[in-house]
Amino acid sequence: FALFRPAGQVQQPQLLDAIKSLKLAKCLEENEKLPEDGKFYHPKFTDKFITCVGGIIRKKCHYKDAFRHFETKYMAEIEEDNSEFDLTKLVIQLKEEAVYESNGSNVEMWGDVDKRTSDNIASLIIRIYSKVSDKAFKQIFGIGKEPKKDLCETIESFISNKSKHILRIGFEDVPYDFQTREILANAIAKFLLNKARKGDFKTQPIVFFADEAHQFLNKEVKDEYFQSMRLDSFDSIAKECRKYGLFLCLATQMPRDIPLGTLSQMGTFLVHRLINHKDKEAVESACSAANKSTLAYLPVLGAGEAILMGVDFPMPVMLKVNLPQTEPNSHTPQFKRL
Template identity: 30%
Template sequence: MNQMRIDGFTQATATEGTGAPDGRAGTSENGQAPIGIVIEVGGAGSRIALDTERLAEVAMDGDATVALSGQVGSQVKLRVGTGWLLASIRSQKQDHSIPGGIVADADFLGEGEEERLTKRIHSFRRGVTFYPVPGAPVYPATSEDLRQIYASDGRSAIQIGNVYPTRNIRAGLFVDALLSKHFALLGSTGTGKSTSAALILHRICEHAPEGHIIMIDPHGEYSAAFRETGVILDVSNLQMPYWLMNFEEHCEILLTSRGDDRQLDAEILAKCLLEARMKNRLAETVGKITVDSPIPYLLSDLGSSINNAMGKLDKGHSSASYMRIRNRLDELKGDPRYHFMFSGMLVGDTMADFISRLFRLPSRGKPISIIDVSGVPSDITSTVVAVLSRLVFDFAVWSREEKTRPILIVCEEAHRYVPNEKNADGSSVGRVLSRIAKEGRKYGISLGLITQRPSDLAEGVLSQCGTIIAMRLNNDRDQAFVRGAMPEGARGFLDSIPALRNRECIICGEGVTIPTRVSFDDLEEFRRPASDDPSFTQLWNSTGGEEEMVQRTVRRWRAQGR
């Protein structure tokens, strides 16, 4: 018999069995005895009085889950009638006025029924139907409880690691819930964020080998990870036709002026661009077209329209605007860095082929396209990402009458492309991705945002993500931003974010049963992104071949190759 000392009374509790690490065998004796009682109940949580002597006893338990009971971020179960209510400890403080010595605040996570023989939780579900009453006993959650809670409920899921602090309770993500309501992966540099992103995408590809995934890779990290299971597109083979751009994207690339001059330049470009598009025979078959219509046109036709308009005597203004646009057009045509997009070979109507290759339609067992934009000139990178993202959205809108083909677009360094108001530069990519975040689910588009600076994301975008995967965040502003986006039940887990180890995370939202701390699986070397930090000690103690390396680098540099 164990004696429970709370609130001036002694409660005898029968116990049986012996403890076992991770709940792999037997029943934890300490898991069968209460560690406190409820002293106050609210709508989303309760206040608990914990017995310091009992906490010292459970800390020695062989079940790692029981041993952590009462600590911030741990789970406890509250007796409610004949069932259990699961709660997460959010905070605790010492209070000598309370028998037991410790007062803790706990957030409700969900409820389940009780197995008669083992007293464990089963048939767990999120939400609260029945609340505890003050005086209700509080018990440690055991590893076997967690095993039941995290067990798949029949929904398609991918396994990505182990539930902390256990070694053999698998942590999963419900694929449909994860993708249908967007997700965000957040973590400071050096926490294993890129490798964890690759792990999740590999698991999704294995689960759905005929899927359709596009990843925007700004640093060229992920090519190494998906060379065997995906298609790698970069400046050497992307071949993105310039005429796929809409008018706004044309303005971003072709107009260099500001203020009133830019408005005038835009009016000239709109007229000349429409004329160039209308010269294509395809325009005759389509009917009435607009300046945004993805109709192929010749760059020489656009240049001729600009020259003709500039030569008119009744144009009403100086030739400066025409000269600015024409000079920029000539620059793009002549600079080899832009040939992946502004090449004379890209004038053919390859729209269907380009979309099929980009969206993996069909996938043929390689469901992911890695779009390596590290070689794209920096002045047009945002526009290229905008075009690719808008194509996803427009394709989804215009294919509504067809059999739905959901598409996942994953954006690494998302704060670059969807910046907050303070850092916004007015580029179209932010508007496109924000629209996908708000409306994409209606059309079968899923958005995955990966960033090390969540506080620099546009306001409201993170709140559109139904699942948040938070790794260690060192910056106070980032922590506060994530805390505001997390549901109430995850607040206790948030306190542990600054103390997470590398390749550990807190997951909350639609993709998991309850907020969970997870240790990610190890990923094979050949499936990892090329993002490891260099070993200064090792590299600075090796020598040989430096001259040849410099020569090779200079040749690639001059050729703008990689």
């Protein structure tokens, strides 16, 4: 939904039906003997069938009972969080879903193409096609060819490997188009959130660092009718996952862009120089240890200086951070050399 932004009352039901059909098609291809004509018959009614050809479920003038039979048979696989479907066939399947609910007076069959429904989902089809055809989108989501590495498998491998302690996921090559960075970061956070809720980190806690966190938190995607959907996986991790063994560390230059509910769940703050009064107010609202006299120092802090505050510190502590052995190339480019 975040990637393709379907309109709530018009396009979302069609998108859900198309995804369900594609998941069912995958189950049929993997678990049933594929007939040459692609027709899968209802076991109790030899004249009722659905057709699955090339991973697409045909709906036009096909039997609802046959579809529901196989849907019920593979319901567990279809409803699994990690159940897969072929994204490249989503546009074709959406067109198959645009049919009348009955074939004339015969309510047991889907009817012919419903032009009104086709017109309603036309903009959704264009959005899906443009994104699935985009080169950067294909590379990120492994469309068209087998990706070099599956990110979920890489994270699973890191978690199970006791000898490795740091996994860095870089977004250097992820484009800014289509809010891809925000959606991808939220998907990674959701993946870890689901694992935490299952208790996977109880015996082996994990700290999830998010650099430039203001780019990913408190973000929304809007459909063509300006209905919004929040990307709130980081927010959920901050609010509920400490007891599950998943901890969150946020680094940002703009505390004002982090949701106050998320900031208030942070136990420790390491605050460098802040000038903007809204940034200072955000820290003051979220951290009970922050007071006016402490915040007054923030605009005059120098490079490497910071104030440490939090629930484990009875009073704020002033810090001077030494330079690393290998200094990062983070200096501002000079317009003129003196």
